Amino acid sequence: MAGRRSRAALRLCATVVLLDVAFCKGFVEDLDESFKENRKDDIWLVDFYAPWCGHCKKLEPIWNEVGQEMRSIGSPVKVGKMDATSYSSIASEFGVRGYPTIKLLKGDLAYNYRGPRTKDDIIEFAHRVSGALIRPLPSQQMFEHVRKRHRVFFVYIGGESPLKEKFADAAAELIVYTYFFSAAEDVVPEYVTLKEMPAVLVFKDETYFIYDEYEDGDLSAWINRERFQNYLTVDGFLLYELGDTGKLVAIAVIDEKNTSVEHTRLKSIIQEVARDYRDRFHRDFQFGHMDGNDYINTLLMDELAIPTVVVLNTSNQQYFLLDRQIKDTEDMVQFISSILDGTVEAQGGDSIWQRLKRIVFDAKSTIVLLWNQPVASCCGTSL
CATH class of the missing domain: 3.40.30.10 (Glutaredoxin)
Structure with a gap:
């Protein structure tokens, strides 16, 4: 009896989930070739996707939530999605070159979204761009x-x-x-x-x-x-965006789960430099911290021990590592000043040697990844 009730409850939950998904999808319009002519009098937020794209599938439930919320708040912005592989000529006209691509279309203008793929960030983008420029x-x-x-x-x-x-x-x-x-x-x-x-x-x-x-x-x-705050929590996506500013990025690479004095001290020192020396460094430097060294290791093709500080020049792929022990804010200021005056040697770069090193590093990383994957039989079980 209890088992039948449990199964009935599970079926009810599954039905509720499916209805909820269907409800959210109802606020996102599937667009076809007629969209090109019919869109002109409206503002549209469109997800250009490919059915086989993993990132597109990951975005889909978020996109449905975006459509639901935009409708619920009475936004004038309509939310749609288009299979860019089926309507490739239209997607090409809008400058779609990868998947998923999110664009806000307003009159003759098309604005690319380049932020984090979260509901709140996408909705914030739509509100900002759909309104008056000033x-x-x-x-x-x-x-x-x-x-x-x-x-x-x-x-x-x-x-x-x-x-x-x-x-x-x-x-x-x-x-x-x-x-x-x-x-x-x-x-x-x-x-x-x-x-x-x-x-x-x-x-x-x-x-x-x-x-x-x-x-x-x-x-x-x-x-x-x-357009950025002077001190940021940095991830790979934000680091890419910071490259457009032309600034060097000084990052404390730490383990945020590690509460030892050394990890928290380096983060605090970078924060103090960002706050107290802004007038001295703000034209040349952006400051922040990054949790974990996996992304930095891949970027630098090196194994950095953490906690540490790395200064990145994202425009030419050069970087600077500590050449001294950092005890306090003054030590960090001296290190950053020595980068500006050229007394600290840059590493990395985009030379031919570095490009060859990148090819070897990527190939090695792929082999290691494949080696660590379980071998699957034809029935889908690991050997």
């Missing part, structure tokens, strides 16, 4: 609301000017990454000191920084450099 901040209350909600955002302060035109151009290019606002001078908090108007500011790390054309160069390039 959003007005009409009051101090609205300014404070934005400051509490966004870790990094950019504000233009002033009237019409060539700088505002450059700000609009930068927003059109970089809206996929960050938020852009405009405000009158009396909306800005009293703690903000402006030497001249108009001005562009970035608010982050519980403070603000003003764009200086003579020191910072091109406005779009400055915004691209400043």
Whole structure:
């Protein structure tokens, strides 16, 4: 009797799960060749996928949740998916070159999503890009609301000017990454000191920084450099994104599960340098920590003992390893300064020798991976 009740309960749970999946799928439209003509009056968030793609299958339940939530909050953005292998000509027109590719289509513009494939991050992207490129901040209350909600955002302060035109151009290019606002001078908090108007500011790390054309160069390039917080928890995806900033990335490589003094000390030292020496290093360095050394080992083709610090130049694949014992913040500052003045020798790079080394390393890694896999018989059981 108890067994029958258990089986009935399991069947009920399975039915609920299937209904839930079907319910979520109902908010994602399957798109075909008619989409090209029918989409023009709407804003669309589209997943271009391939049926055989493992990453696409992993994204599917997340995508269904995105569709459900966008519908439930009354978003004007429609959510769809297209089999890019069946409708390859349409996918090609939208610049799809890999799977899955997520794009927000708004009029004649197509914005690529390059963030983490989580429901919240994708929805945040859709909200940001589907709205106005530059959003007005009409009051101090609205300014404070934005400051509490966004870790990094950019504000233009002033009237019409060539700088505002450059700000609009930068927003059109970089809206996929960050938020852009405009405000009158009396909306800005009293703690903000402006030497001249108009001005562009970035608010982050519980403070603000003003764009200086003579020191910072091109406005779009400055915004691209400043769109990250100064200290980050770094993973492989974020490290790739940081490569666009042109900055060196100083990372404490630690084991976050290890609570020993050495692991926590190195992380704290990097955090202190990022906070207390920002004015000295922010144009050249991004700071953070990474949990575990597996990704770094693959990147450097080396076996790094942790905890340690590595400084990466993601533009040319060079890196710098500690040449001294790090006891305190001053030791770290000296190490970073020696990288800037060229007294620490860079390793790695993209020379022919390094490329050959990469080929050998990748081949060896593949062989080790295959060797460690269980051998399967024709019946699917391991020998």
